[in-house]
Structures are given as structure tokens and as C-alpha cells.
Amino acid sequence: MKAGFVAVVGRANAGKSTLVNALVGEKVAIVSPKPQTTRDRILGVYNGEGVQIAYVDTPGIYKSRTELSDRMMRTAENSAKDVDLILFVHDGHKGVSDADLALMRRYRSFGVPMLVAYTKTDIMPEENIPADAARLFEEGIDCDVVPVSARRGKNLRKLVAAITEKLPEGEPLFPEDVLSDKSEKFMIGEIMREKILLRYDKEIPHGVAILVNTFRKREEGNLYDVDLDIICEKANHKAILIGRQGRALKETLADARRGMEAFLGAKVFLTAYVKVKDDWRDKANLLREYGYDDPQG
Ligand SMILES: Nc1nc2c(ncn2[C@@H]2O[C@H](COP(=O)(O)OP(=O)(O)O)[C@@H](O)[C@H]2O)c(=O)[nH]1
Numbered sequence: 001m002k003a004g005f006v007a008v009v010g011r012a013n014a015g016k017s018t019l020v021n022a023l024v025g026e027k028v029a030i031v032s033p034k035p036q037t038t039r040d041r042i043l044g045v046y047n048g049e050g051v052q053i054a055y056v057d058t059p060g061i062y063k064s065r066t067e068l069s070d071r072m073m074r075t076a077e078n079s080a081k082d083v084d085l086i087l088f089v090h091d092g093h094k095g096v097s098d099a100d101l102a103l104m105r106r107y108r109s110f111g112v113p114m115l116v117a118y119t120k121t122d123i124m125p126e127e128n129i130p131a132d133a134a135r136l137f138e139e140g141i142d143c144d145v146v147p148v149s150a151r152r153g154k155n156l157r158k159l160v161a162a163i164t165e166k167l168p169e170g171e172p173l174f175p176e177d178v179l180s181d182k183s184e185k186f187m188i189g190e191i192m193r194e195k196i197l198l199r200y201d202k203e204i205p206h207g208v209a210i211l212v213n214t215f216r217k218r219e220e221g222n223l224y225d226v227d228l229d230i231i232c233e234k235a236n237h238k239a240i241l242i243g244r245q246g247r248a249l250k251e252t253l254a255d256a257r258r259g260m261e262a263f264l265g266a267k268v269f270l271t272a273y274v275k276v277k278d279d280w281r282d283k284a285n286l287l288r289e290y291g292y293d294d295p296q297g
């Protein structure tokens with residue numbers, strides 16, 4: 001059979017995590033319309049007929065300003081050097097910019113086979129696709145371009161076939177029941193962060209970390225207790241997160257609880273506190289405590 005690791009790379013917001021979830025068939029990474037949603041490297045495993053594909057979802061590439069974002073960029077680049085295939089996710093509805101080409105060339109130079117998943121075709125004119133594909137080829141990006149829509153599930157089978165063809169022969173890398181390297185507890189914290197990304201603007205969600213203190217299944221009933229801290233970096237962020245009479249927080253927690261219940265297939269009792277840790281994104285000890293390890297150290 002075929003088996004291998006596929007690094008899923010591309011610009012922030014291109015649609016990498018959405019595509020990985022669609023390819024794996026389960027939610028392994030959270031998704032939002034904001035850049036910097038994915039902070040960690042996340043593994044999602046697909047088992048198909050005669051093939052196992054281990055996708056490595058990565059944080060997107062964007063201009064870096066904090067120690068956290070520096071670490072995220074290093075995570076993305078390191079992930080792509082030691083895999084069997086690079087799947088470069090390109091947001092087709094934005095056209096092809098010089099920055100896109102530069103980033104593709106950079107990944108192309110790693111000496112690893114590469115495929116371009118040209119995504120979001122559901123929100124753009126179809127006739128732009130061949131022209132863009134030709135442009136990539138003319139600009140020296142000499143790899144197959146597969147148009148897909150992760151949202152609509154369009155052309156994914158073709159993409160899987162193209163990926164499979166490029167993977168080496170080998171034994172499965174993971175047992176068949178392993179879908180992700182991240183624990184349920186990790187995903188619970190991520191779902192909390194996803195709902196904050198969806199509700200609040202600008203620096204607020206980017207300055208939030210989630211610390212899950214308790215994640216426990218009760219002995220009786222299909223029920224989990226979740227207790228977590230929402231860490232933010234400024235006192236005025238805390239006020240905004242909580243909102244007038246606690247309304248904003250209450251609604252966000254209700255969204256999160258529903259998301260957690262859907263993910264676990266069980267009822268969830270969620271308690272959460274908002275705490276301020278000044279500028280945690282630039283403090284190594286706090287980054288470690290919140291689970292953002294330095295890929296170089
Ligand atoms: N219309 C459309 N939107 C998409 C598609 N894939 C992702 N998106 C949206 O693009 C935004 C960024 O997606 P995400 O997967 O978080 O991007 P990432 O930063 O590359 O991981 C989200 O709002 C997604 O819902 C797609 O195939 N079609």
C-alpha cells in the first residue's frame with residue numbers, strides 16, 4: 001500500500017484547516033475567517049483503499065510580530081522539510097499574486113514533491129482556473145494544480161488520487177483508529193478558541209490562550225465536566241470578552257458548549273474564567289505553559 005506524510009502549507013486563511021478536516025472526514029483543526037487561527041502543527045490521518053495519508057496542518061505564513069507568531073512560522077517551515085509531499089493550498093478566489101508565487105517557489109526549493117490544491121472554487125468564476133494554472137506553470141511552479149472546494153467537498157476524490165500517486169509504497173504509519181495526534185482535551189480548548197475567534201475582532205482573539213484545567217467524563221451518564229481559563233493579554237480585552245452584564249461571554253460559552261457537545265457526542269458542563277496575563281505572547285515561560293512549544297528548542 002501507499003503511506004506517507006503530507007505537509008499542508010500556504011498563506012494564512014487560504015483554507016488549509018478546512019481542507020484537512022474535509023480530507024480526514026472529521027474535525028481535527030478549528031477554522032475561522034481570521035488569520036492565525038491554527039497555532040500548532042496538527043496531524044490528521046486519512047485511511048483509504050490501499051492508502052494512508054497523514055496530513056500535517058500548519059499555521060499559515062504572514063508577517064510576524066510576536067514571539068508566538070515567530071514560533072508559528074518556524075513550525076510551518078520545519079513541518080514541510082521532512083515529509084513525502086507538500087500540499088500547497090492556494091486561495092483561488094484571490095487570484096495569483098507575486099507573494100503567492102514567492103511562497104510557492106520557496107516551498108518548491110525544499111526538494112520535496114509538491115502539489116497545489118487550488119481551493120475555494122465555489123466562490124469564483126470557473127473560467128479563471130485554467131488561466132491561473134497556466135500562470136503558475138509559466139512562473140516555474142512545475143507541479144500539478146488540482147482545483148477543489150473544501151467547503152462543498154468538490155473534487156476531493158481527485159485530490160486524494162493525485163496525492164496517493166505521489167506517496168511512496170509503505171506500511172501504515174498509524175493504527176486505523178487514530179485520526180489525530182491531538183487529544184480530545186486539546187480539541188476542547190481549540191473549540192473554545194474557535195468560538196472566540198468567530199465572535200470578537202482584531203487583537204482580542206489573537207491575544208487569547210485557553211488553559212483547560214479539567215476535562216473529565218463522569219462515571220454516570222454521557223456527560224463531561226470542562227473547566228477552563230480564557231487567558232487574555234490586557235485588562236481592557238477582559239472587559240470586552242465579558243461584555244455588558246456578561247452577555248458576550250455568556251453567548252460565547254453557549255456556542256463553545258454546543259461545539260464541544262457536537263465534537264464529543266455527549267453533554268458538557270462548561271465553566272470558564274477570564275484572566276489577564278500581561279503580554280503572554282512574548283513570554284517564553286507562559287507560552288510553554290499554554291502548550292506552544294518552541295519548534296527549535
Ligand atoms: N467559500 C469557501 N470558503 C472556504 C473554503 N475553505 C475554507 N474557507 C473559509 O476560509 C476561511 C479560512 O479557512 P481556514 O481553513 O481556517 O484557513 P487556514 O488559515 O488556511 O487554515 C474560513 O472562513 C473558511 O470557512 C472553501 O472551499 N470555500
Ligand SMILES: [Mg+2]
Pocket residue numbers: 016017018029030037038058059060
Ligand atoms: Mg488553519
